[in-house]
Amino acid sequence: MTTTVNPSPNPLKLRERIKLPRQHMPEQPADERSRNFTEVNLGYSAELARQEALRCLECEKPTCMDKCPVGVKVREFVRLIVAGDFLVAAAKIREDNVLPAITGRVCPQEDHCEGACKLCKKGESLGIGYLERFVADYEQRMGTIRLPAAPPTGKRVAVVGSGPSGLTVAGDLVQKGHMVRVFEALHELGGVLVYGIPEFRLPKEIVREQIDQLRAMGVEFETDVVVGKTVTIDELMEEEHYDAVFIGTGAGLPLFMNIPGEHLNGVYSANEFLTRINLMKAYQFPAYDQPMVDLRGKDVAVIGGGNTALDAIRSALRLGARKAYVMYRRSEAEMPARAEEVRHARQEGIEFRMLTSPIEFLSDGKGWLGGLRCLSMQLGEPDASGRRRPVPIPGSEFELPLSVAVIAIGTSANPVIQSTTTGLATDTRGYIQADTLTQRTSRKGVFAGGDIVTGTATVILAMAAGRRSAKSIHEYLTTDQW
Amino acid sequence: MFKIVHAEFIAPGIKRFEVEAPRIARKHKAGQFVILRLHDRGERIPITIENSNPERGTINIVVQSVGKTTHLLNALNAGDNILDVVGPLGKPSEIALFGNVVVIGGGVGVAMAYPTAAALKLAGNHVAAIIGARNKELVILEREMRQVSDELTITTDDGSYAEKGLVTDKLRRLIDNGTRIDLVLAVGPIPMMRAVAELTRKDHIRTIVSLNPIMIDGTGMCGGCRVLVDGKSQFACVDGPEFDGHLVDFAVLTQRNSTYRQEEERSMEEFRRHLEPRAADSPDDVGCAHGGRG
Ligand SMILES: Cc1cc2nc3c(=O)[nH]c(=O)nc-3n(C[C@H](O)[C@H](O)[C@H](O)COP(=O)(O)OP(=O)(O)OC[C@H]3O[C@@H](n4cnc5c(N)ncnc54)[C@H](O)[C@@H]3O)c2cc1C
Ligand SMILES: Cc1cc2nc3c(=O)[nH]c(=O)nc-3n(C[C@H](O)[C@H](O)[C@H](O)COP(=O)(O)OP(=O)(O)OC[C@H]3O[C@@H](n4cnc5c(N)ncnc54)[C@H](O)[C@@H]3O)c2cc1C
Ligand code: SF4
Ligand code: SF4
Ligand code: FES
Numbered sequence: 001m002t003t004t005v006n007p008s009p010n011p012l013k014l015r016e017r018i019k020l021p022r023q024h025m026p027e028q029p030a031d032e033r034s035r036n037f038t039e040v041n042l043g044y045s046a047e048l049a050r051q052e053a054l055r056c057l058e059c060e061k062p063t064c065m066d067k068c069p070v071g072v073k074v075r076e077f078v079r080l081i082v083a084g085d086f087l088v089a090a091a092k093i094r095e096d097n098v099l100p101a102i103t104g105r106v107c108p109q110e111d112h113c114e115g116a117c118k119l120c121k122k123g124e125s126l127g128i129g130y131l132e133r134f135v136a137d138y139e140q141r142m143g144t145i146r147l148p149a150a151p152p153t154g155k156r157v158a159v160v161g162s163g164p165s166g167l168t169v170a171g172d173l174v175q176k177g178h179m180v181r182v183f184e185a186l187h188e189l190g191g192v193l194v195y196g197i198p199e200f201r202l203p204k205e206i207v208r209e210q211i212d213q214l215r216a217m218g219v220e221f222e223t224d225v226v227v228g229k230t231v232t233i234d235e236l237m238e239e240e241h242y243d244a245v246f247i248g249t250g251a252g253l254p255l256f257m258n259i260p261g262e263h264l265n266g267v268y269s270a271n272e273f274l275t276r277i278n279l280m281k282a283y284q285f286p287a288y289d290q291p292m293v294d295l296r297g298k299d300v301a302v303i304g305g306g307n308t309a310l311d312a313i314r315s316a317l318r319l320g321a322r323k324a325y326v327m328y329r330r331s332e333a334e335m336p337a338r339a340e341e342v343r344h345a346r347q348e349g350i351e352f353r354m355l356t357s358p359i360e361f362l363s364d365g366k367g368w369l370g371g372l373r374c375l376s377m378q379l380g381e382p383d384a385s386g387r388r389r390p391v392p393i394p395g396s397e398f399e400l401p402l403s404v405a406v407i408a409i410g411t412s413a414n415p416v417i418q419s420t421t422t423g424l425a426t427d428t429r430g431y432i433q434a435d436t437l438t439q440r441t442s443r444k445g446v447f448a449g450g451d452i453v454t455g456t457a458t459v460i461l462a463m464a465a466g467r468r469s470a471k472s473i474h475e476y477l478t479t480d481q482w
Numbered sequence: 483m484f485k486i487v488h489a490e491f492i493a494p495g496i497k498r499f500e501v502e503a504p505r506i507a508r509k510h511k512a513g514q515f516v517i518l519r520l521h522d523r524g525e526r527i528p529i530t531i532e533n534s535n536p537e538r539g540t541i542n543i544v545v546q547s548v549g550k551t552t553h554l555l556n557a558l559n560a561g562d563n564i565l566d567v568v569g570p571l572g573k574p575s576e577i578a579l580f581g582n583v584v585v586i587g588g589g590v591g592v593a594m595a596y597p598t599a600a601a602l603k604l605a606g607n608h609v610a611a612i613i614g615a616r617n618k619e620l621v622i623l624e625r626e627m628r629q630v631s632d633e634l635t636i637t638t639d640d641g642s643y644a645e646k647g648l649v650t651d652k653l654r655r656l657i658d659n660g661t662r663i664d665l666v667l668a669v670g671p672i673p674m675m676r677a678v679a680e681l682t683r684k685d686h687i688r689t690i691v692s693l694n695p696i697m698i699d700g701t702g703m704c705g706g707c708r709v710l711v712d713g714k715s716q717f718a719c720v721d722g723p724e725f726d727g728h729l730v731d732f733a734v735l736t737q738r739n740s741t742y743r744q745e746e747e748r749s750m751e752e753f754r755r756h757l758e759p760r761a762a763d764s765p766d767d768v769g770c771a772h773g774g775r776g
């Protein structure tokens with residue numbers, strides 16, 4: 001490992017850098033934050049950011065960058081932090097990532113950039129996510145975002161869905177001079193970023209600011225439009241004269257478990273539970289009109305092991321739950337949630353019931369949930385996903401008293417668009433088929449990306465698909481070649 | 483923002499609005515609904531589209547005051563705006579030539595049954611309509627229903643107008659008289675729809691009901707509107723709202739609709755307290771026997 005030819009602003013020798021400990025993210029104390037919705041992570045100060053940035057080895061082959069789905073130039077932006085050029089660092093990130101304040105907070109960095117950081121071998125990886133967040137927040141505070149303007153091309157692009165994939169497409173294409181209009185089914189913009197991920201992990205103010213930036217760049221937004229119902233893609237193209245359409249409608253329908261008692265009051269899908277809390281602000285009822293079941297003093301469990309599950313149960317805790325369980329049928333090692341969230345949840349007092357699978361929701365006799373009948377599992381042979389398959393332990397049934405249960409076992413494809421658009425091919429599970437490189441669908445001029453193509457994935461993967469789509473839409477619009 | 487161009491009370495506590503929503507007006511089919519939100523702290527509530535006028539770019543809705551949001555909505559007038567209106571949602575009613583069709587509307591359910599009755603009539607069916615209300619004042623859309631039906635029966639619980647009794651009394655008479663019925667559509671309070679379904683079950687008369695569970699997004703995303711039909715979970719906002727009445731588990735629907743009863747009452751109470759001085763000039767609140775999610 002050698003440093004690159006560019007003069008480095010880093011005064012430390014490699015050996016010295018390796019010895020530096022990773023700078024911890026200041027956070028709200030667990031016992032305080034488990035009772036409020038304010039952000040858990042407080043953010044690096046400029047000094048902490050610089051300290052952390054100094055650890056980077058400035059690798060000649062920056063594996064961190066290779067593993068970032070959008071190829072953020074980590075080494076370069078970190079070097080700019082060392083030099084104190086925070087705004088230039090932000091601009092550097094923006095070359096590849098239009099939502100850095102968001103990805104810095106929610107990317108599963110351990111699977112991407114940080115997981116591939118060469119410092120891992122010597123100890124702890126560089127805090128790339130924390131640094132990315134720092135420069136993005138710094139830039140937002142300074143309010144000095146340059147808006148590159150390209151001459152208008154006269155081409156019109158409709159973007160369906162305002163989640164991370166759609167926002168990325170919109171941001172990229174408006175910068176190329178195309179007219180872009182985003183259609184969103186809900187009354188608020190941002191997709192999962194606003195209705196799924198809670199305030200304490202991703203303040204809605206941040207999402208709003210990122211969207212305001214896009215608006216300032218010229219992106220138009222229309223809420224309350226369910227494409228496929230309010231207007232079809234065929235109509236957008238034929239009657240409203242859009243030259244291209246991007247579909248980024250996300251993974252839609254929540255899956256249920258199809259076990260007895262699922263219709264009892266107090267049994268929620270994670271989508272409903274989180275939508276009430278995040279989108280409708282039901283936790284501020286009655287100041288906000290949408291009601292929420294009163295969780296104070298109640299025992300709550302979430303079923304599942306992903307980010308959604310943890311977001312739901314940590315929200316329940318903040319709403320006053322007495323006991324808050326995560327119930328997952330595999331072991332902790334297999335949990336797909338971000339490592340940081342698992343750590344935070346544990347600190348906050350969430351109880352992890354691993355290798356446990358519910359088999360029946362039990363009634364309290366009055367139409368409400370009263371308990372959960374479960375089975376204990378053990379890990380058997382690896383399954384198709386390569387993870388060891390959980391198998392029930394015979395005779396291990398037990399009952400857990402419970403007032404509220406949240407099901408977070410995944411989603412399936414929402415069929416609204418597919419069923420109303422002519423010539424749009426889907427796979428056997430109903431997801432839209434799109435080329436992995438160009439994101440083109442079977443329908444001329446129509447592109448798709450994000451969760452509606454891959455099934456539930458991550459923010460950064462949705463953005464990467466958005467980025468590829470924007471590139472390929474631009475090519476299509478400028479060459480007219482399909 | 484969606485502008486109200488016309489608003490009038492058509493019965494105590496029941497108001498009809500004409501709202502500018504050009505995209506929705508163009509696409510609306512009988513049986514579909516909108517979800518609306520009044521202000522930036524408001525909840526999202528589903529309301530059936532009673533009629534649409536694509537040329538004017540407007541839709542009509544008929545709303546009964548039952549809780550805070552519907553009271554708030556019914557306090558709005560022409561010139562006011564509704565913050566969000568999204569739709570048309572749900573599957574359109576199945577319209578075909580069935581033959582002899584009985585359309586039953588109870589309370590504000592009449593407004594929800596009306597567009598489907600009209601479409602069924604247009605499709606060549608013989609439409610016998612039965613509309614029911616608690617009393618004379620609460621009978622709505624009599625003229626409109628008469629226009630789209632071959633025969634119209636009105637029932638009032640207290641006998642203050644037309645026939646005394648329940649809509650099901652009339653239906654039972656039709657069945658007992660051996661009238662051929664190919665399809666029954668029933669829209670109204672849950673107990674009414676359940677009673678209709680029970681009545682038609684033994685004669686295997688196909689019966690469609692329009693379910694009104696609690697909804698949020700209306701696009702199939704949240705799963706909150708799930709209803710139990712034929713032992714399976716269905717999402718009323720995308721798989722419905724109309725279902726085969728003989729397969730619906732009405733007990734589950736009633737129970738799930740009571741989830742937020744306490745909160746709804748609290749919300750209404752605080753709202754009422756807030757509104758007290760103005761309450762005098764708004765028409766009487768008529769309770770919820772015939773509307774809402776009962
Ligand atoms: C609770 C939760 C927590 C998560 N946490 C993380 C995390 O920490 N890190 C991470 O990387 N990923 C996380 N994810 C996953 C990540 O949020 C998604 O992979 C990502 O948001 C997908 O982006 P998208 O653009 O494909 O769609 P979405 O974000 O799902 O947005 C789709 C948008 O399209 C709209 N829409 C749908 N249908 C229509 C239509 N017919 N017409 C108009 N609009 C429509 C929807 O209302 C929505 O706003 C989480 C997901 C959830 C649910
Ligand atoms: C697909 C669909 C279509 C619909 N179409 C229409 C329509 O066209 N017109 C229409 O008027 N409604 C319609 N509804 C019902 C309408 O959505 C509800 O009435 C509305 O959501 C009520 O909101 P709210 O805040 O005013 O009342 P909430 O506070 O939410 O109260 C709702 C229900 O709670 C119960 N409740 C509240 N307070 C009390 C109390 N003190 N005692 C006993 N019970 C109480 C009642 O059953 C009441 O209906 C429809 C519903 C669905 C699902
Ligand atoms: S976008 Fe995500 S994966 Fe890429 S560098 Fe930033 S935090 Fe890492
Ligand atoms: S791999 Fe790690 S140490 Fe190397 S350049 Fe990337 S962030 Fe720096
Ligand atoms: S209202 Fe959310 S899925 Fe039907």
